[in-house]
Amino acid sequence: MTSAGTPGGTSGERRAWGWVTSLRKGGTTPWAAWTGEAEARGRVLPGAQQLELLRRLNEAGRPEPQLVRRVLEASAPGRGRPDLELVGAVDPGPFGPRPVDPADLPDDELVRVATSVLAEDLAATALPDHADPARRGPGRPPWRRRFRLVGDPWLADAARHALAERGRHPGGRGATVLVLADDLATMLTDAWRSRVLGEGAPPWRDWLDDAVSRDRVPPRVDVLRALRTWSDRVGCDRVRLVLDPAALPRLAGTRRPLPPAPALPADGAELARRTAPVLGLLALPERRARLLREALLPRLVAAGGPPLGVPAELEGWVHDRAEWVRREVLAAGYPVVGDVDRLLPRVREGAREPSDAGVLDLAVRLLLAGASQDHQRGSEDR
C-alpha cells in the first residue's frame, strides 16, 4: 500500500501524489500521460476509481473544493471491486487486487463511486416541511365523486398526488375504480421505474427478460387482472379502464387538467436505481422515499435524455401480449374510457436500455450542479 508513512516515497508514489495534486487543482491529464511529482498529502493515496471520477468531473466543469474532497474520500458502496491502486505508482505485490490504469476502468465502476457522493447530496437535502397531501384536509363530503386509482403505478401515483394536492383523495364507499393504463411497452417501463423509486429493482433488461421468460405481464401493469379483480369485488359497473388521460380529471370530480406523469429518461432511471440503495443507508425509509420522489426525480427529469423503451427483440412479445389484452377487454365488455387501441404498442423513439456512459455523464452533471438552490443543505433533519 502506498502511504504517507514512507519517507519521501518511491518515484511512482511521488508521481501519483503529483497527479492527485494536479487533479485537486482541476487537472484533466490522464494518469498514463502524467509525469510530475509531489510529496504525499494524505494518509493513503485515493483509489484509482475516485481519481478518475475527479478527472472526469474536471473535464466536465469546475467542481467545488468540498466536492473534490468528498470524491477523493468516497468509497464505492455495495459489493464490487475495492479501491484500486494506480498501475505504475506501486509495485504489484503478491497480495491484494492488481493496480490499474484508471483510464481502463469501466464507466460502471465510476458510477458506483458517484452514487455514494450523490446519495450524500440527497441525504443532506432539506425537504419542504409539509405533511403528505393525502393526509391533509377535512373529511370527504358524501356528495363528492368517489374514485380509486389503480393500474399503471407510474400514472396512478402521479395522478393520486396531483389530485390529493387539490383535496381530492381516492377511496370511500362506492368509489368508482379507475384502472389507468397505456400501451403495454410504456406500462412496462412505468412498472420498472416505479419499482426503481420504490422498493428497488434489478437492471431493466434483467427485470424485463424475467417477465418475458415467464410469459407474464408484471402484476402491477396486468390490466386484465386489475379489471377482473375489481369487477369481482365491486361490480363491473363501478370499474373503468381509463386510456384517455384527458378524461381522468372529470372521472375524479375535478375540471382542471392534471399534470402529466414525470418523464424520467432511461439513464436517469438507471442512475436512480443505482443511487436508491445507497440512500437507504443514509436516510430512514420514509424520508428516503420522499428524497427520491421530491429531490432526485425532478433533477433527473430536468436533466432530460431519451425515454426508456422495449428492446427490439422483445417488441414481438409485447405486441402479442398487448393484442391479447385488447381482445380480452373487448370480449369481457369492460367499460373503456378512451380508445381501446391505445393498449397496443406505438412506435416511439428512445433508448432500448440505459447506457453506462450516459449514466456516468448524468451523474457527473448532477454532482457538479450540487444540491439545488431551493434545497438547502442540512443533514440535521435526517
Place this chain on the structure above:
Amino acid sequence: MSAKVLLHVGTPKTGTSYVQDVLFRNQRLLAEHGILYPADRFDAHFLAALDLMRLPWGGLETEAVGAWDRLAERVREHRGTAIVSHEILATASRSQVGRALESLGHGSGTEVHLVLSVRDLVRQIPAEWQENVKHRSTLSYAAFLEQVRDPARESRIATWFWGVQEIPDILDRWGHDLPPERVHLVTVPPPGGAPELLWQRFSRVFGLGDVDLDLHAERANPSLGVPETALLRRVNRAANKVVEPAHYRPLVRELLAHQTLSRRIRSPRLALPPAVHPWAQQLAAAWSEEVARRGYDVVGDLADLAGAPPLSRWSDPDRPAEKQVAGAAVDAIKALLLENVRLREEEARLHGELDEARRALDRSYLRPSYRLREKLVRRLQGGRAGRGALAVYRRLRGRSSRSA
C-alpha cells in the same frame, strides 16, 4: 475517550458469531470489569458495519442508518476498554478504515488494537461458497471456485471473497496505521482439537481471562453438509424470484438452513476438491510467511493456516447423492409443515381478534349526521331527477370550491 479499543474485523467463519454472542449476553458482567461491548441488539455491530461501508443487505440496511456513528460515540464516551466486532469489516476500503479508526479515537489518545481471527483456506473456501448459498446464491461450487481462482478478481464473488479472506491485504488496509504489536492474529485450531481452544485464544486477546463469563452459546452460524447445501441451492433456484429477501431470511436461512438442515451432521461435509488443494496450501504458506515477516502478535500458531490434507473420498456438491438430498428435502418439508401449522394457529387467533374488533367498530363507526347525508345521496342517485339535482349541486360546489 476509551483508553483501549479492541477492534475485531474478521474473518468470517472463524467463530465470530459465537464470540459476538458471548460478548452480547455478558455485557453487564463485562461492564463491571470496565469493558464495554456496546450493543442494544445482537446484530448492532453488523448494522454499524453496513453503515460504515455503505453496504446494502437485502433491505436490512434500512435499520443501519447512522449505526456506526452511534457505536463510535458510545466507544468514545467509555472510559476503559471497548470491544467492537464484526467479520464483514474485513472488507472495508482504506478510506473507510481511516474513518473508522478516527471515529474510535485513534490519533486522539486511544490505544486501538486490531484483532483478526483467521482460518485455513482449505476450510474457508467451501465455507464461503456455503455462505453465498445461504444468501440466495445459485452459483455452482465449480463456478464459485473458478471465479475465486481467476487472477483478475473482477467478479462480485471474487472481490467479496478476497476482500474478507486475503489476510495480508486485510492487515494492510486495517493495520496500516498501527504498530505491529497492536495487530493480533488469532488462528483457528485445526479440526479435531479441543473445542474450547479457540475461545481461550479470543479470551486472551480480548483480555477476558479474569471475567467469569457465561459461555453457553445461543447463536452460532452452523455449517451444512454437501446434500443440504445442494438442496438449498436448488431451493434458491426455484424460489429466489418469488421469495423476497425479508421473507428469505427467516424462512430459508434461519428455519431451513440453521434450524433444520444444519442438524443433519452425518452427511458428507463440504470440502475443497483435491485438485485445488495444492493451490490453496501454497497461498496459505505465502500468507504465513508474510504475516511472520511483519511481526504481528500471533495468538495460536501460523501452522494452523496450512489446513488439513485432501480427503480420500471427496463429495462433490454439484453432483450430490440424490438419496441424501431427498432425505434432507423431507426434513425441510417437515420443518415447513410445522411452521405452517404454527402460522395457521396464529392466523386463527388473529381472525378471532379481528372479528371482535370489527364488531366493536360497527357499534361505534358512523355518526348519525354522516349516515343521514349518505342516505340522502344514495336516494338521490336512485332517480333521474335526483341525479340531475345532484349534478347541479356538484357543478355549483365545484365552482365555489375552485379557489379553495
